[in-house]
Amino acid sequence: MRDIIRDLADKDQHNLKLRFQVGLGIILFCFCLFTTTIIYHFQKNLLVEETFRQTELVMTSLEATRSYIREILRPRMWEELGEDQFIIEAMSTSYITRVIMDRFKDELPAFKYRRTAINARNPSYEANTQEQEMIEYFRAHPEEQEWHTVKRLDSERYFTLYRPVLFNSSCMHCHGAPDKAPEAISATYGEVRGFHRTVDEIGGVLSISIPIEESLTQIWKRSFRMFGTVLLLALLLYSTIWLLFHQLIITNLRDLLTLFRTTLGDNDNSPIPRSMKGHREELEELFRSARTLVQDLQISRSRLVDHTDNLESMVADRTEALKRSEARARKQVKKRNKELMLHNTLTGLITSTDDLQVTLHQVLCETLKVIPAEGGGIYLHDNITNRYLLQTAENAPMLEPQQHKIDNEQIKVIPSDTYDMLNISIPLSCRKRLLGIMCITELPCETLNCALQELLLSIGQQIGLTIESMQNMQSLRQSTELLQSVFDGISDPLILLAPDGCLQMANQSFLLRNNLAMDDVIGQNIDAVSSVQKCLFSGQLQTLDLQTEKQHTKEIQLDDGSIFDIFFYPILNTDDSIQSIVCLAKDVTTLKETEQRIQQTEKLVAVGQLAAGVAHEINNPLGVILCHADIIKEENKDNKEISNDIGIIERHTKNCKRIVADLLDFSHSGESQIERQPGSVNESIESVLSMVGQQFKKNQINLICTLDPDLPNCLMDKRRIQQVMVNLIMNGIHAAGNKGEITIDTRFENDRILIAIEDDGPGINKEMLDKIFDPFFSTKDPGQGTGLGLSVSYGIIREHGGEIQVQSTPGHGARFTVIIPVSGMSLTSE
Secondary structure: OHHHHHHHHHHHHHHHHHHHHHHHHHHHHHHHHHHHHHHHHHHHHHHHHHHHHHHHHHHHHHHHHHHHHHHHHHHHHHHHHOOOOOOHHHHOHHHHHHHHHHHHHHHOOOOEEEEEEOOOOOHHHEOOHHHHHHHHHHHHOOOOOOEEEEEEEOOEEEEEEEEEEEEOHHHHHHHOOHHHOOHHHHHHHOOOOOOOOOOOEEEEEEEEEEEOHHHHHHHHHHHHHHHHHHHHHHHHHHHHHHHHHHHHHHHHHHHHHHHHHHHHOOOOOOOOOOOOOOOOOHHHHHHHHHHHHHHHHHHHHHHHHHOHHHHHHHHHHHHHHHHHHHHHHHHHHHHHHHHHHHHHHHHHHHHOOOOHHHHHHHHHHHHHHHOOOOEEEEEEEEOOOOEEEEEEEEOOOOOOOEEOOOOOOOOEEEEOOOOOEEEEEEEEEEOOEEEEEEEEEEEEHHHOOHHHHHHHHHHHHHHHHHHHHHHHHHHHHHHHHHHHHHHHOOOOOEEEEOOOOEEEEEOHHHHHHHOOOHHHHOOOEHHHOOOOOOOOOOOOHHHOOOOOOOOEEEEEEOOOOOEEEEEEEEEEOOOOOEEEEEEEEEEOHHHHHHHHHHHHHHHHHHHHHHHHHHHHHHHHHHHHHHHHHHHHHHHOOOOHHHHHHHHHHHHHHHHHHHHHHHHHHHHHOOOOOOOOEEEOHHHHHHHHHHHHHHHHHHOOOEEEEEOOOOOOOEEEOHHHHHHHHHHHHHHHHHHHOOOOEEEEEEEEEOOEEEEEEEEOOOOOOHHHHOOOOOOOOOOOOOOOOOOOHHHHHHHHHHHOOOEEEEEEOOOOOEEEEEEEEOOOOOOOOO
16 A cells, blocks of 8 residues: 555656646636736726717707707797697607707718607608517616617627607697697608507607727727737746746755755665656655655654553653652742741731730731741830830740840840750841840751741841831821821911922811811812812912022902911921921901001091091181172172072082081091980881982882891981981992992891992992092092091991991992991990
8 A cells, every 4th residue: 555655656746846837827827818808898898888978978969959849949839830730840859850860870870870669650760679679678667767788780789778768748749649630740641650649658769879899899909919918927927936936945845855865864775766866856856755754753653652661650750759849849838938928917017007015916926827936025125224125925934024135137046944945036126226036935956947047037137127117107106196286286277288289287277167187188289179168278389489488478368358368488408499388377357357447447536637627617718608698699689690600609608518517527426425225227227218219219220128027126326327328328329320229138147237238330449448438538520429428437337336348349339238236335446
């Protein structure tokens, strides 16, 4: 069987190159033929599409002509000649389109146009067999509007386009009943053929044929030439592929054969016949060498099978040895894992928050789990006694309460009462400083080797690091608690910020004001802290230059009117960079209000003294002027012009006396005694509204009055309170203008009556808010006010122990709030 396979292989080897060459040639030839066929059909399809577009164009032109005749020319001819007349040359669509196509054929004789029908009026245009089939096709498929094909006519191939002829209502005049047709048609064609058509009947077909035989012949010639060109290119490609095959494959095969010759030898027993050595058929030689190599592998395999039994026993012995080695390795790994777990535990205890003695006992228990000892204990250095005192012990009753100092880099071995046991002392050191001693008792002598000593020293260093870290953490906690207690002892909001604005500490006053918890704000940026009210320190750091100013103070006013002084104190590093920033907010609202009231009182006193002197000096001359004006008026009653002039003098003089009276009233307001009696603020307001009600109607002002019916009575001078209400309401009317709105409401809060009068006028600028209670300051036009109304009102309310507050935003009106204490005087008059 092997000889048969070898003979077949030898036979195939001789034909391998030839088969490759023939196969490659056939593939390239088929590729050329396929490419040429594709190109031929592609060009043929292009020709058919172009011919179809030409026939479509001609057919569309004819259809446009027929439409013109049917819709315009024929109706116009009937209007001129009458419906009984019919001129074929001007009114028949079939005749005109045939004439047009006949003239078209004079230019292009190859074109063929036919308009035929079944039972055609002119027998010359009776449909042939092919055309009758197309008519039946269009009748069976009324949705089809055209059909085209390539067919042979007179031994030539033509492209033919068919379209159905559809009879519509306008055609029935000539093709309907014979008795209704024009006489000219009946006389010319008779009354038998071409009649009895119905609307929407497909009775004929239009066809246009264009010869394409010559174009197809040209396409075939071009395709044949293309085949020859591609075939030449394929031959060139064939030569290139064969050259590359020879250079890349055959050359490498020769190198492989050289390797075989070197491996298999070059003697008489060589499997490669001498007749083949140096032969040009490299593939044949390669097959022979590969077969020889397979035979050698079979021989080697049979030899290996002979050693299989011995090998199994050797493998079994080796496997047993590996299992013993694996057991020892697992034991070592388990031991190392325990040591590693101990180190991890000691590392984790560095940040423990437990008591130091609790942590030391845990450290000792974890260490005894790793070391094969009965017990042990840990001593720590006491700075007061300069001794090492026992902190914790486990199964070691023999340990003394105190221990002497040992070398902080070596283990001290102490003999035990039992001959095969040892007691050792391990230094607990950190940064070359002995912090304590760990004593291990009842350790078997045979376990104390170099590896265990290195482990114990490493554990001692780790425990020393843990002790130092916990001592530092305890000191840091105490310092932090002390600093926090100092912070909380300050009643004003106080925080400590990092240079980037992150909050590091905050006192209780800050947290309570913003309704926050310490854990919620620590580490957050101060601008991101959300609270129920505006944070006093938000958005402040961006405007500060703390590098040039060692301390910065800023005053802010909140929406509720409260005023705070904000202090920023930078804490600098040694290189003058900012380490942190202390921020303090101090509420100075009461202080500012007190200062403002003192300033206002001082203004009123000074201006009152000045007003009293000026009023007395002006009042007497004004009386003389009025007296003489009255005398002149009596003497010149008949002189109308003088009487009018005297009236003007009296009017302006009385206006001056009114101003002087206001000055005197203002100057004596602080000296007069108010007459307090229990009274109702609501009744006083209603009384004033009844007096000024006409002003509301005149200016078309909407009044919204909400008076608290449960408002208690209070001690007040009713006349003066009404004077204040008149001043404030009249000011609101003036500010609201025509069709404005004024809101008046009263309420009782904290043993005080609050009267709010609000208008929707233009409001008061911030620059004027501090001046509106100054004497002679007025926002009205000259001559419309003395500027004393608010000053007098302010003085009256101060005499009642109350105050007047004003809030205003430009463009959104102003709100005056009068506060009067119910019992006694809550505020003293300065």
